[in-house]
Amino acid sequence: MKPEALLHPTPAGLFCPIGRFHVDPVRPVERALITHGHSDHARAGHAKVLATRQTLDIMRLRYGEDFCGEEQAAAFGEEIDVDGVRVSFHPAGHVLGSAQIAIERQGLRIVVSGDYKRGIDPTCASFVPVACDVFITEATFGLPVFHHPDPKDEIDKLLTSLKQFPERSHLVGAYALGKAQRVIRLIRDCGYSEPIFIHGALAKLCDYYVGQGIDLGDIRPATIEKSSPDAFKGAVIVGPPSAFQDRWARRFNEPLIAFASGWMMVRQRAKQGGVELPLVISDHCDWPELLSTIEEIGPSEVWVTHGREEALVRWCELKNIPARPLHLVGYEDEGD
Amino acid sequence: MKPFATLLDRLVLTPSRNGKLTLLADYFRDTPDPDRGYGLAALAGGLDLKSVKPAMLRDLVLERMDPVLFQYSYDYVGDLAETISLVWDGTRKDEIDDEHQPRLSEVVTRMNSLGRTEVRSAVRDLLDKLDTSSRFAFLKLVTGALRIGVSARLAKQALSDMSGKDVTEIETLWHGLTPPYEPLFAWLEGRAEKPVLATPAIFHSVMLANPVETGDLEKLDPADYAAEWKWDGIRVQMSSYGGTRKLYSRSGDDITGAFPDVVGSINFEGVIDGELLVGGTARSNNPTRTFSDLQQRLNRKTVTAKMLDDYPAFVRAYDLLFESDLDIRAESFLERRRRLGDIIQRAPHDRFDLSDLVPFTTWDELDRIRIAPPDPVIEGVMIKRKDSPYQAGRLKGPWFKWKRDPYNIDAVMLYAQRGHGKRSSYYSDFTFGVWAETPDGEELVPVGKAYFGFTDAELEVLDKFVRDNTVDRFGPVRAVRAEPDFGFVLEVAFEGINRSTRHKSGVAMRFPRIARLRQDKLPRDADRLATLTAMVEAREG
Numbered sequence: 088m089k090p091e092a093l094l095h096p097t098p099a100g101l102f103c104p105i106g107r108f109h110v111d112p113v114r115p116v117e118r119a120l121i122t123h124g125h126s127d128h129a130r131a132g133h134a135k136v137l138a139t140r141q142t143l144d145i146m147r148l149r150y151g152e153d154f155c156g157e158e159q160a161a162a163f164g165e166e167i168d169v170d171g172v173r174v175s176f177h178p179a180g181h182v183l184g185s186a187q188i189a190i191e192r193q194g195l196r197i198v199v200s201g202d203y204k205r206g207i208d209p210t211c212a213s214f215v216p217v218a219c220d221v222f223i224t225e226a227t228f229g230l231p232v233f234h235h236p237d238p239k240d241e242i243d244k245l246l247t248s249l250k251q252f253p254e255r256s257h258l259v260g261a262y263a264l265g266k267a268q269r270v271i272r273l274i275r276d277c278g279y280s281e282p283i284f285i286h287g288a289l290a291k292l293c294d295y296y297v298g299q300g301i302d303l304g305d306i307r308p309a310t311i312e313k314s315s316p317d318a319f320k321g322a323v324i325v326g327p328p329s330a331f332q333d334r335w336a337r338r339f340n341e342p343l344i345a346f347a348s349g350w351m352m353v354r355q356r357a358k359q360g361g362v363e364l365p366l367v368i369s370d371h372c373d374w375p376e377l378l379s380t381i382e383e384i385g386p387s388e389v390w391v392t393h394g395r396e397e398a399l400v401r402w403c404e405l406k407n408i409p410a411r412p413l414h415l416v417g418y419e420d421e422g423d
Numbered sequence: 424m425k426p427f428a429t430l431l432d433r434l435v436l437t438p439s440r441n442g443k444l445t446l447l448a449d450y451f452r453d454t455p456d457p458d459r460g461y462g463l464a465a466l467a468g469g470l471d472l473k474s475v476k477p478a479m480l481r482d483l484v485l486e487r488m489d490p491v492l493f494q495y496s497y498d499y500v501g502d503l504a505e506t507i508s509l510v511w512d513g514t515r516k517d518e519i520d521d522e523h524q525p526r527l528s529e530v531v532t533r534m535n536s537l538g539r540t541e542v543r544s545a546v547r548d549l550l551d552k553l554d555t556s557s558r559f560a561f562l563k564l565v566t567g568a569l570r571i572g573v574s575a576r577l578a579k580q581a582l583s584d585m586s587g588k589d590v591t592e593i594e595t596l597w598h599g600l601t602p603p604y605e606p607l608f609a610w611l612e613g614r615a616e617k618p619v620l621a622t623p624a625i626f627h628s629v630m631l632a633n634p635v636e637t638g639d640l641e642k643l644d645p646a647d648y649a650a651e652w653k654w655d656g657i658r659v660q661m662s663s664y665g666g667t668r669k670l671y672s673r674s675g676d677d678i679t680g681a682f683p684d685v686v687g688s689i690n691f692e693g694v695i696d697g698e699l700l701v702g703g704t705a706r707s708n709n710p711t712r713t714f715s716d717l718q719q720r721l722n723r724k725t726v727t728a729k730m731l732d733d734y735p736a737f738v739r740a741y742d743l744l745f746e747s748d749l750d751i752r753a754e755s756f757l758e759r760r761r762r763l764g765d766i767i768q769r770a771p772h773d774r775f776d777l778s779d780l781v782p783f784t785t786w787d788e789l790d791r792i793r794i795a796p797p798d799p800v801i802e803g804v805m806i807k808r809k810d811s812p813y814q815a816g817r818l819k820g821p822w823f824k825w826k827r828d829p830y831n832i833d834a835v836m837l838y839a840q841r842g843h844g845k846r847s848s849y850y851s852d853f854t855f856g857v858w859a860e861t862p863d864g865e866e867l868v869p870v871g872k873a874y875f876g877f878t879d880a881e882l883e884v885l886d887k888f889v890r891d892n893t894v895d896r897f898g899p900v901r902a903v904r905a906e907p908d909f910g911f912v913l914e915v916a917f918e919g920i921n922r923s924t925r926h927k928s929g930v931a932m933r934f935p936r937i938a939r940l941r942q943d944k945l946p947r948d949a950d951r952l953a954t955l956t957a958m959v960e961a962r963e964g
Contacts, residue, residue, distance in 0.1 A: 232509035
């Protein structure tokens, strides 16, 4: 059978007509398989949702009890039959609970990788390569310019800056799901044991990560009494980047804005965002990781979803690997 | 190379002066010789390094990369040096560790020892041996495009911060030393005596004046002071000795190359303090031209024959520091001026004249003279104690500047943008406009931008207005409500106004700042563009 008969793009997202399900649909559908909890992949309002236990928990935290009609948890590696299509979930290494989804029928296997990375991340299970005929990859950082450095070197920059500017509050921008917890964990792994303050928007997810056995050390809410504006002198505060341009940031002493993101690789991106200390820490693959993953899995065909499809497709052409962009819309890199 | 690259990465993104000083001082303290000296030279604009053409860099990268993938990358990043620094590794994943990278001094020495045909392979080899951020620094250095918002003055201030030595002392030495400045660092760190300079044709820190403030003059006897016009050019120092002739800006930047007309006419030895202007000297009976004409000649490395012809430069001499190699800075102002007069008398008439003294007997009389100067290029008067020695820095007492009052207009806030650093959560950069006649009737046209002048409390008020009255957003910029009967009127003060082809309104202000918030006024009461145009015309005489 042709791969397109098993899975093809539609305006609502990737659709499997035989199993009658969508993968990471951007509109409410009858049955959704969700790779991970970022809001552009996991949306509320589907009738049935199949995802990992942790992704389901995260969706409940973000959207409330009635985030879907009916939920079903998939364990990693477990084979599930959905209307005659064999479906299994495998770790993607992106954020807690993130999975690739293998879809198989009559000896044809397609793997939807969702978002993934290959680097070590103590806050989630590592990516497992799954042999397949069609590998569907993201391309968020699908340009030869993206080479993510060792995240610990990036955290060292933050710790150096804390020593150089001990009077300034260091505000570290990190998205609420995954990046924030990973950054806090990395800071701990680099030997920093002072309290880390967090913005209110991070509280629920940090609590959830801690409940899942990920030690974040002493984290406290970044709330303040009006009488002590110096309380955060030299402290590390983690929050969503949008909050730093808001009135919220005024409570801090001479704030120094850092931002943990793969986009920080490009200086102009950092400059435009008013970031003083860019930390290149990404939950996506960089260019060499995308290429080595494709070479390692060795699929007979590559489909590229969101990001910079054209460069990755071009590279596949040069390597004689059939590839095509899927031009899916609605995925906006919330996680980086 | 790594420490220098790390410093650059931080400097580019650090807006505050104090933040930059901390980063620089830490770098100078922690980096060994001779690397820090070359780093200092690169920052202060004194590094001599073999340059590489962008076309060669592009060739090098395409030797090992698909041109289509390179083009995608370049389109995305937008800067050639940065693109190459990022894509150079290709698919290599392992980082190069810091200890095994070439040092900045090694890079400089190697590049400068290369023959013409060796450059290409040496650049390739260096790019291979450096990590991403060091590659970026290297490429910026060899393409001569190091734009990081650090002036020579700031770098010297950092040396002062790191050592506790006075910055004027460092400036006095500066132009007699060359990279990598090892004797300078040895002295700064207290390991050696102050370096002795071989030639006096170097920059000597200038003497500065304080503005006249209320009550300053009443205590002083006018008979003790002389006055001269304050010309609206740039303050310079001419230094000539033993065949070496140099022109320095007030902060000690060497601008000799941009003014061959002036430097080539120097026929004396010594160090003269004066004002660089364009137009004709008083002795040639041609008018002094405006600051905007002078601007045509500023910030250039070289100058065309046409520029020399259209905008001839000259120096109006204020003071004499060295007469030949004799240091006369301890003599009185009047005595130095007498000797200066003799030198200028014998100097070419079309390039040098002596600043006139302005006779006066009372402060009130001088005030009247100051308010109505005889030439539009005069921006006030200088008041100097007749017996004052020439002392570097800004001492209070011997010299004052008494400027013509600033201009003022009432304008309407049109756009606001968030500030940087401490102000990143405030809308603190304001574009303001005045009413102008357009085919569609009277409309507000932008005439300038101001981001200081207000107090912290006033900033809260401005910021709240912006947040409550945003009507549109363009990236980081917000447009605010500005209608005849609703909007925010700002009293804007500025030092001067010129014609401008770059601004839609046709005028450009100098040093605009927000003098007062005029919540008592409505936008309909704000000024008209005609008021500004009239100011320009008055200024042009």
